[in-house]
Amino acid sequence: MAYIARRFGVSLFIIYVVITISFFLIRLMPGNAVDFLYFQLLASHTVSPQQALQQVQSLYGVNMKEPLLLQYVQYIWNMIHGSLGNSILYPGTSVLHILMNALPWTILIVSTSLIISFFIGISIGTLIAYFRKSKFAVLVSTIMTVLSAIPNYIVAIILLYLLADIHHIFPTGGAYSPEVAPGWNIPFLFSVARHAALPVIVFIITQVGGWSLGMKSSVVSALGEEYITSAHSHGIGSRRIIQSYVGRNAILPLVTSLGLSIGFMVGGSVFIETLFNYPGIGFFLITAVNGRDYPLMMGAFIIVTSAVVLANFLTDLINQRLDPRTMQK
Amino acid sequence: MSLLSLDHIRHRYDKKSSQNVLNNVSVSIEQNDILALVGESGCGKTTLGKIAVGLVKPSEGVVSFKGSDISGLKGSGYHNYRRGVQLVHQDPYASLNPTQSIYETLSAGLIRHKLCSRRDRRDRVKDFLKTVGLDPTDDFLHRYPHQLSGGQRQRVGVARALVVQPQLIVADEAVSMLDVSMRVSILDLLLQLKEDRGLSYLFITHDFGVVRYFAEGYRIGVLYFGALVEEGSCAELIERPLHPYTYTLLSAVPIPDPRWNRSRTPVVLRNLDDTAMPAQGCPFVQRCPFSDQHCREETPPLRSFDGQHKSACFHPDRIPSNLRSASYAT
Numbered sequence: 001m002a003y004i005a006r007r008f009g010v011s012l013f014i015i016y017v018v019i020t021i022s023f024f025l026i027r028l029m030p031g032n033a034v035d036f037l038y039f040q041l042l043a044s045h046t047v048s049p050q051q052a053l054q055q056v057q058s059l060y061g062v063n064m065k066e067p068l069l070l071q072y073v074q075y076i077w078n079m080i081h082g083s084l085g086n087s088i089l090y091p092g093t094s095v096l097h098i099l100m101n102a103l104p105w106t107i108l109i110v111s112t113s114l115i116i117s118f119f120i121g122i123s124i125g126t127l128i129a130y131f132r133k134s135k136f137a138v139l140v141s142t143i144m145t146v147l148s149a150i151p152n153y154i155v156a157i158i159l160l161y162l163l164a165d166i167h168h169i170f171p172t173g174g175a176y177s178p179e180v181a182p183g184w185n186i187p188f189l190f191s192v193a194r195h196a197a198l199p200v201i202v203f204i205i206t207q208v209g210g211w212s213l214g215m216k217s218s219v220v221s222a223l224g225e226e227y228i229t230s231a232h233s234h235g236i237g238s239r240r241i242i243q244s245y246v247g248r249n250a251i252l253p254l255v256t257s258l259g260l261s262i263g264f265m266v267g268g269s270v271f272i273e274t275l276f277n278y279p280g281i282g283f284f285l286i287t288a289v290n291g292r293d294y295p296l297m298m299g300a301f302i303i304v305t306s307a308v309v310l311a312n313f314l315t316d317l318i319n320q321r322l323d324p325r326t327m328q329k
Numbered sequence: 330m331s332l333l334s335l336d337h338i339r340h341r342y343d344k345k346s347s348q349n350v351l352n353n354v355s356v357s358i359e360q361n362d363i364l365a366l367v368g369e370s371g372c373g374k375t376t377l378g379k380i381a382v383g384l385v386k387p388s389e390g391v392v393s394f395k396g397s398d399i400s401g402l403k404g405s406g407y408h409n410y411r412r413g414v415q416l417v418h419q420d421p422y423a424s425l426n427p428t429q430s431i432y433e434t435l436s437a438g439l440i441r442h443k444l445c446s447r448r449d450r451r452d453r454v455k456d457f458l459k460t461v462g463l464d465p466t467d468d469f470l471h472r473y474p475h476q477l478s479g480g481q482r483q484r485v486g487v488a489r490a491l492v493v494q495p496q497l498i499v500a501d502e503a504v505s506m507l508d509v510s511m512r513v514s515i516l517d518l519l520l521q522l523k524e525d526r527g528l529s530y531l532f533i534t535h536d537f538g539v540v541r542y543f544a545e546g547y548r549i550g551v552l553y554f555g556a557l558v559e560e561g562s563c564a565e566l567i568e569r570p571l572h573p574y575t576y577t578l579l580s581a582v583p584i585p586d587p588r589w590n591r592s593r594t595p596v597v598l599r600n601l602d603d604t605a606m607p608a609q610g611c612p613f614v615q616r617c618p619f620s621d622q623h624c625r626e627e628t629p630p631l632r633s634f635d636g637q638h639k640s641a642c643f644h645p646d647r648i649p650s651n652l653r654s655a656s657y658a659t
Contacts, residue, residue, distance in 0.1 A: 225423060225426075226420065226424040227423070227425055227434075229418070230416060230418065230489060232384055233414070233416050234441055234489075236438075236441050248428045249426070249428055323428065324430070325427055325473065325475045
């Protein structure tokens with residue numbers, strides 16, 4: 001327990017460090033965003049310098065005439081109290097509100113596709129490792145290599161064109177149809193599933209190759225271990241050996257990469273969410289970058305970083321359960 | 330009827346290759362018997378061990394367990410063979426499943442062969458730990474391999490082979506990865522188990538010192554490039570080798586006496602790559618200091634000299650008899 005607490009503390013610290021770095025980087029850039037906005041407001045001649053200053057201050061939640069260090073303390077202070085400032089592109093809406101609405105959508109497509117592609121991938125990987133000398137396994141391996149090499153936005157464009165544009169099987173974008181009322185009702189959930197289907201399929205197609213190839217090499221090396229030979233000589237059934245001797249050991253390195261993928265997919269969903277016009281974190285990150293909505297950008301950065309760090313933390317915990325060698329007393 | 334006999338075993342891993350890993354090897358092991366197989370790396374010792382355990386199917390030849398061919402065994406007959414022959418591996422760091430506790434590792438065989446009731450399982454595992462000289466505390470049962478020392482792991486490896494109550498244990502270089510200080514204690518443990526349980530061993534090694542200690546009073550077989558070149562009782566084979574290969578192996582055993590050691594002429598063999606195996610004649614011919622035209626033209630068969638002592642050499646009389654000195658080694 002002490003270990004978990006310590007590990008959690010370290011995670012929080014890492015997030016804090018990344019926030020700090022992002023904060024200062026944005027402000028140290030030549031023509032920084034705060035000045036940019038301030039001078040933009042001044043140039044419009046509709047506001048006095050005081051008003052402009054106030055406006056910027058209210059947008060960022062910081063007073064820019066104060067020293068940088070004080071601004072920083074204020075930003076952190078606001079953050080601890082749950083405020084990330086207001087968005088510029090969506091006036092009157094807090095960054096936190098936008099991100100909290102976007103996060104569930106990203107989590108929905110990222111987790112669904114990760115879980116499905118992971119399980120399909122390790123199953124295929126185990127099979128092609130076990131029958132690695134058969135022609136079929138060689139063919140499947142080749143297909144997986146090709147799949148893992150295609151970038152996801154290419155697959156997304158192809159599927160969008162084929163399944164949404166030509167055949168209208170799936171909608172071209174959005175998280176749900178405007179005709180249904182959001183809530184826990186069947187039409188809404190069905191609509192959500194239909195809209196999430198294409199992004200999820202794209203992720204599965206592009207991820208499954210990597211998982212299966214990773215699992216294949218992991219299984220092949222586990223198969224050569226002497227304890228597998230021993231299990232065979234004890235007469236333990238092949239099925240049991242695959243599951244609890246080979247699989248159990250082979251999956252360890254993949255669980256680590258699964259954890260890392262969770263984090264990186266939240267950030268990496270940018271292309272997919274933009275192409276499918278899917279209102280997740282990635283979509284708003286791109287919108288923020290294009291529109292120079294720095295508070296929103298900062299918020300999205302924090303979410304992405306937190307996702308990576310927390311996923312790492314969870315992976316550590318899971319690995320501890322799975323691998324006795326990393327267990328802490 | 331032998332406990333396990335391997336008859337005219339030939340094996341090749343690659344069907345296209347003409348090179349056999351094992352070439353017409355026949356050995357047999359009786360109840361409460363020891364056969365030590367000696368040979369250099371790559372000579373097919375491990376393959377022979379795997380064939381004996383039934384994990385590798387020989388390309389040609391018959392393996393019989395208590396008189397019946399194992400390739401035809403089904404049902405309870407196969408079960409008995411599967412239980413009857415177990416392995417002890419070379420590397421105690423690789424031979425235990427890192428994700429299973431000692432208890433899980435040892436109970437798997439008990440569960441598989443329904444050797445005891447669920448209630449007794451724990452006590453049985455503890456009994457086996459005691460047998461191999463480990464401390465059977467609850468704490469120990471729940472340890473994982475990485476928490477044990479090399480010697481402890483090897484003892485767990487022996488216990489794992491024992492739990493299914495085998496009659497034959499194939500010990501493949503079982504002590505070569507251990508500290509010299511641990512070796513004798515593991516060898517003694519194996520010998521003690523033989524006395525207590527009537528076990529037999531197929532003991533595979535490259536170390537004549539170990540063989541001398543372990544197979545005293547039993548037989549040694551010498552493998553060279555997949556062929557059994559000499560077989561005989563431990564004392565005879567070491568005192569008076571009848572194959573030049575055995576002779577050169579023995580002459581390489583260091584003697585802990587500088588006067589003896591200096592008086593010997595060490596036999597240094599040319600290194601040989603696998604492809605340089607002669608197509609006909611004695612497999613050892615290119616490295617043999619005593620070979621002649623006859624050896625190049627014809628493969629010497631394994632023939633009996635006095636009683637049990639067999640050698641596959643045309644000229645065993647050419648081997649110097651100065652090896653008394655070599656037997657000085659332990």
